[in-house]
Amino acid sequence: MSETFAFRLFKTDCAARLGQFTTAHGVVRTPAFMPVGTQGALKGVHWRDVREAGADIVLANTYHLMLRPGAERVASLGGLQKFINWPHPILTDSGGFQVMSLSELRKVEEKGVTFRSHLDGAIIELTPERAIEIQNLLGADIVMQLDECLRLPAERDEIARAMNLSLRWAERSKRAFESVSPERALFGIVQGGDDAGLRIESAHTLVDIGFQGYAIGGLAVGEPQDVMLRVIEETAPALPNDRPRYLMGVGTPDDILEAVARGIDMFDCVLPTRNGRHGSAFTRFGQINLFNARHAHDARPLDDQSRCPAARDYSRAYLHHLVKANEMLGAMLLSTINLFYYQDLMQGIRSAIEQGRFDDFRRKTREGWACGDLPPA
Amino acid sequence: MSETFAFRLFKTDCAARLGQFTTAHGVVRTPAFMPVGTQGALKGVHWRDVREAGADIVLANTYHLMLRPGAERVASLGGLQKFINWPHPILTDSGGFQVMSLSELRKVEEKGVTFRSHLDGAIIELTPERAIEIQNLLGADIVMQLDECLRLPAERDEIARAMNLSLRWAERSKRAFESVSPERALFGIVQGGDDAGLRIESAHTLVDIGFQGYAIGGLAVGEPQDVMLRVIEETAPALPNDRPRYLMGVGTPDDILEAVARGIDMFDCVLPTRNGRHGSAFTRFGQINLFNARHAHDARPLDDQSRCPAARDYSRAYLHHLVKANEMLGAMLLSTINLFYYQDLMQGIRSAIEQGRFDDFRRKTREGWACGDLPPA
Numbered sequence: 068m069s070e071t072f073a074f075r076l077f078k079t080d081c082a083a084r085l086g087q088f089t090t091a092h093g094v095v096r097t098p099a100f101m102p103v104g105t106q107g108a109l110k111g112v113h114w115r116d117v118r119e120a121g122a123d124i125v126l127a128n129t130y131h132l133m134l135r136p137g138a139e140r141v142a143s144l145g146g147l148q149k150f151i152n153w154p155h156p157i158l159t160d161s162g163g164f165q166v167m168s169l170s171e172l173r174k175v176e177e178k179g180v181t182f183r184s185h186l187d188g189a190i191i192e193l194t195p196e197r198a199i200e201i202q203n204l205l206g207a208d209i210v211m212q213l214d215e216c217l218r219l220p221a222e223r224d225e226i227a228r229a230m231n232l233s234l235r236w237a238e239r240s241k242r243a244f245e246s247v248s249p250e251r252a253l254f255g256i257v258q259g260g261d262d263a264g265l266r267i268e269s270a271h272t273l274v275d276i277g278f279q280g281y282a283i284g285g286l287a288v289g290e291p292q293d294v295m296l297r298v299i300e301e302t303a304p305a306l307p308n309d310r311p312r313y314l315m316g317v318g319t320p321d322d323i324l325e326a327v328a329r330g331i332d333m334f335d336c337v338l339p340t341r342n343g344r345h346g347s348a349f350t351r352f353g354q355i356n357l358f359n360a361r362h363a364h365d366a367r368p369l370d371d372q373s374r375c376p377a378a379r380d381y382s383r384a385y386l387h388h389l390v391k392a393n394e395m396l397g398a399m400l401l402s403t404i405n406l407f408y409y410q411d412l413m414q415g416i417r418s419a420i421e422q423g424r425f426d427d428f429r430r431k432t433r434e435g436w437a438c439g440d441l442p443p444a
Numbered sequence: 445m446s447e448t449f450a451f452r453l454f455k456t457d458c459a460a461r462l463g464q465f466t467t468a469h470g471v472v473r474t475p476a477f478m479p480v481g482t483q484g485a486l487k488g489v490h491w492r493d494v495r496e497a498g499a500d501i502v503l504a505n506t507y508h509l510m511l512r513p514g515a516e517r518v519a520s521l522g523g524l525q526k527f528i529n530w531p532h533p534i535l536t537d538s539g540g541f542q543v544m545s546l547s548e549l550r551k552v553e554e555k556g557v558t559f560r561s562h563l564d565g566a567i568i569e570l571t572p573e574r575a576i577e578i579q580n581l582l583g584a585d586i587v588m589q590l591d592e593c594l595r596l597p598a599e600r601d602e603i604a605r606a607m608n609l610s611l612r613w614a615e616r617s618k619r620a621f622e623s624v625s626p627e628r629a630l631f632g633i634v635q636g637g638d639d640a641g642l643r644i645e646s647a648h649t650l651v652d653i654g655f656q657g658y659a660i661g662g663l664a665v666g667e668p669q670d671v672m673l674r675v676i677e678e679t680a681p682a683l684p685n686d687r688p689r690y691l692m693g694v695g696t697p698d699d700i701l702e703a704v705a706r707g708i709d710m711f712d713c714v715l716p717t718r719n720g721r722h723g724s725a726f727t728r729f730g731q732i733n734l735f736n737a738r739h740a741h742d743a744r745p746l747d748d749q750s751r752c753p754a755a756r757d758y759s760r761a762y763l764h765h766l767v768k769a770n771e772m773l774g775a776m777l778l779s780t781i782n783l784f785y786y787q788d789l790m791q792g793i794r795s796a797i798e799q800g801r802f803d804d805f806r807r808k809t810r811e812g813w814a815c816g817d818l819p820p821a
Contacts (some may be wrong), residue, residue: 108766108773113490136740136765144743144761152757363513366521380529384521388513389485395772396485 072208072252072279074311078420082303082330085420088280088311090156090208091250092148095123097311098327098420100413101158101335102406106131107141107151110340111395111402114153120375120403121410124156124208126335129201130165134184134191138204146206158335159207161198161256164216164284164316175215177232195239203247210247211282212240214256219290226260233258233284234272241276252279254313260285261294263301270305281306282313283331287322296325303330320349320412321436324429327416339409343402346390350378350408353436357401362387365444375407449585449629449656451688455797459680459707462797465657465688467533467585468627469525472500474688475704475797477790478535478712479783483508484518484528487717488772488779491530497752497780498787501533501585503712506578507542511561511568515581523583535712536584538575538633541593541661541693552592554609572616580624587624588659589617591633596667603637610635610661611649618653629656631690637662638671640678647682658683659690660708664699673702680707697726697789698813701806704793716786720779723767727755727785730813734778739764742821752784 074088074097086097102109102117105128109117117125127147132138144150147157163180166173170182172190179194198213214233217226237255244253255273259265273281283302286295299314306312313333314326323334339349346358350370365383373379377400389397412432419428451465451474463474479486479494482505486494494502504524509515521527524534540557543550547559549567556571575590591610594603614632621630632650636642650658660679663672676691683689690710691703700711716726723735727747742760750756754777766774789809796805 106765106769106771107762108769108771111772111776113773113776131769135769136761140741140761143741144759150759150762150765152762364517364520382521382527384513384517385484385527385529388483388527392483392485392508392512394483394485395488395775396490398772399488399490399776 071250074280074309076308080420080423080425081328083327083416083420083425084330084332085417086311086332090252092154092156092208093123095156096413096417097332098323098413098416099123099333100323100409101126101333102339102409103128103335103337104151104153105337106135107147109402109406111344111399112340112406114151116403117153117406118155120406121414122406124158125153126158126160127151127205127207128165129159129162129198129205130169132159132205133162133193133201134186138201142204142206148206156208157206158209159202159205159211160315161211161213162193162201163198163213166193167216175232177235179213180215195236196243199240199243199247199253203251208251209280210244210251210253212237212253212255212278214258214284216258216285216288217260218288219260219285219294221260223260223262223265226258226262227265230258230260230265230269234269237273237276237278241278254278254280254282256282256284256315257302257306258285259302261290261298263298266298266302267305270302274305274307278310280311280313280333282315284315286314287316287318292322292325295322296329299326299329299331320409321433323412324416324432328425328429339405340402343405344398346397346401348378348386348401348408349405350440351432351435352438352440355440357383357386357390357397359387361443367441367444369404373404373407374411375404378404378407448627451657451686453685457797457800457802458705460704460793460797460802461707461709462794463688463709467629469531469533469585470500472533473794474709475700475790475793476500476710477700477786478503478710479716479786480505480712480714481528481530482714483512484524486779486783488721488776489717489783491528493780494530494783495532497783498791499783501535502530503535503537504528504582504584505542506536506539506575506582507546509536509582510539510570510578511563515578519581519583525583533585534583535586536579536582536588537692538588538590539570539578540575540590543570544593552609554612556590557592572613573620576617576620576624576630580628585628586657587621587628587630589614589630589632589655591635591661593635593662593665594637595665596637596662596671598637600637600639600642603635603639604642607635607637607642607646611646614650614653614655618655631655631657631659633659633661633692634679634683635662636679638667638675640675643675643679644682647679651682651684655687657688657690657710659692661692663691664693664695669699669702672699673706676703676706676708697786698810700789701793701809705802705806716782717779720782721775723774723778725755725763725778725785726782727817728809728812729815729817732817734760734763734767734774736764738820744818744821746781750781750784751788752781755781755784
């Protein structure tokens with residue numbers, strides 16, 4: 068067990084949980100949203116704004132960083148925190164998900180996965196042990212086990228095979244992690260697709276192995292939201308209360324509200340920056356598409372009550388112009404606005420749980436989204 | 445004459461001039477470098493960082509803004525300063541240069557230039573009078589006359605024809621400007637290619653017409669630096685001492701040093717942001733190409749003595765990684781670093797002139813560039 072990593076659960080409000088965990092690089096308030104810095108950078112957002120938005124922790128992708136600049140390179144430069152100049156907590160994924168989605172000629176075997184780099188075509192082997200080694204070299208505060216993640220829908224046999232392989236990899240990951248600096252934490256990943264029995268079996272086996280946190284993987288991979296929420300409901304009770312629960316790769320603000328209501332503590336997603344690059348803003352009025360011509364003459368800011376300067380200081384007309392003209396500044400401003408929105412949502416969630424009014428917060432937040440936007444000027 | 449625009453020449457050091465001009469939106473210290481916000485935004489740089497870098501004034505392109513979002517649109521939104529949220533001085537060019545370089549099917553006639561928009565193929569007419577009207581709608585503090593700008597080398601007859609047309613357009617511009625708000629200033633543009641006689645004739649005629657400032661156009665259009673500097677030397681003495689002199693579209697830090705030494709007060713150029721997007725940093729050690737593999741392991745910052753946080757806070761290894769990975773943040777950091785470098789160069793120039801040691805500053809600055817970079821780590 069880590070000497071540093073510790074999770075505290077402060078309060079529950081129905082199934083929603085308020086807590087925090089500490090790492091060698093600082094405290095993370097939960098429920099937490101982790102912005103994604105795939106290649107060691109958020110797309111279009113300065114690091115100072117990531118912090119200013121309220122992020123306690125970010126996610127970096129092992130797959131991308133192992134290929135470029137390489138884990139050994141990052142280690143020789145003092146680790147990710149120093150390399151990217153983010154002296155706060157970092158979680159790295161195991162690389163497994165990107166191997167499945169980005170690389171060619173991947174071959175999944177008992178010992179690990181072999182794939183061809185999407186950058187230079189090199190043949191690379193990623194085993195559970197190497198995934199731990201890479202994340203240790205990167206210097207992650209939270210290390211994820213290697214798992215096999217399937218797209219849904221998939222056949223039950225195939226889901227069971229991948230789930231059992233992921234469990235054997237979980238055991239090997241735990242063993243490999245024994246030699247890792249105790250300041251880092253290792254999370255196991257529950258698999259099992261949309262099958263309740265497999266999910267519960269996966270969760271129980273992982274708990275037997277023992278991890279400092281538990282992720283629910285293999286969701287947000289093509290299934291409808293109600294399937295995702297059902298799987299969370301079936302899985303969460305099989306996880307210990309005194310460990311953080313991380314729903315990987317999720318999601319929209321609505322996904323987050325619903326998952327928090329079902330006991331999830333941690334999230335990561337590229338949506339704030341990806342949608343920002345595509346002209347879409349997350350606001351308390353719902354998603355707003357700045358490409359829409361109705362903004363062309365609108366001198367009002369996106370949201371004059373936002374904590375984000377960019378949402379207050381620029382007119383909708385200017386944001387519309389920037390996205391139409393494909394100016395980098397449009398992507399930069401909207402990505403930053405979205406990051407602030409996500410972090411403000413998390414702060415709203417945490418405050419609501421603390422005050423025992425999460426359900427009311429969830430209802431009012433969804434009512435706000437439903438109004439679509441401000442009435443026309 | 446404007447009630448607001450006023451230029452003061454504080455001091456000269458040989459031909460180098462220290463001064464300032466005031467506009468309705470604030471004071472501009474000269475020699476001044478104007479960052480270019482082509483479509484109403486600098487590429488990859490937040491407006492707060494443009495100001496933080498030390499820019500007193502920025503340039504926006506009439507050609508781009510008249511096509512999108514349109515001058516009338518900007519006017520209805522309160523003018524450029526409000527539209528782009530830069531409440532400081534703005535100079536707009538006349539649109540002529542971009543018509544020549546970007547549009548198709550342009551036809552130059554006595555009344556003006558007709559061209560096909562590069563955006564939607566619309567046929568558009570730009571006359572001297574319309575160029576003034578557009579810039580007035582945009583709300584520029586400094587308005588430029590429409591001129592015809594040729595590429596060099598060109599035949600003397602052709603240069604003379606374009607120069608004389610530009611002078612007739614200058615007269616019409618002056619007349620059209622009489623109905624413009626007196627808080628704006630109008631600059632004439634000296635043409636005449638690389639021919640001293642034509643340049644002097646152009647300058648004298650413009651001075652007879654009378655402008656609040658004089659630009660030297662038609663340089664930095666393909667000619668060697670020594671030709672450009674010779675033309676400046678031949679032209680500057682024909683311009684009045686009590687008006688600012690603006691060398692359009694220039695240039696490299698070395699171009700700026702040499703032009704200041706020949707009496708130029710104002711510059712604009714896309715190099716800081718364009719080179720930043722292409723992995724190149726301007727520093728006191730000269731230009732540094734961050735794509736170069738020698739930076740891959742270099743934990744040192746680009747310049748720990750820079751006033752720009754990005755030049756101090758990130759390692760060369762990280763900047764190298766970002767440009768290799770084509771991450772937006774690489775372009776954002778390098779463009780910002782370059783903007784700070786240009787503004788620091790201007791501040792250095794102004795301080796040196798004030799202290800009567802411009803020649804020494806020029807020599808030492810060039811010695812710094814000649815060293816190429818820090819010695820390897």
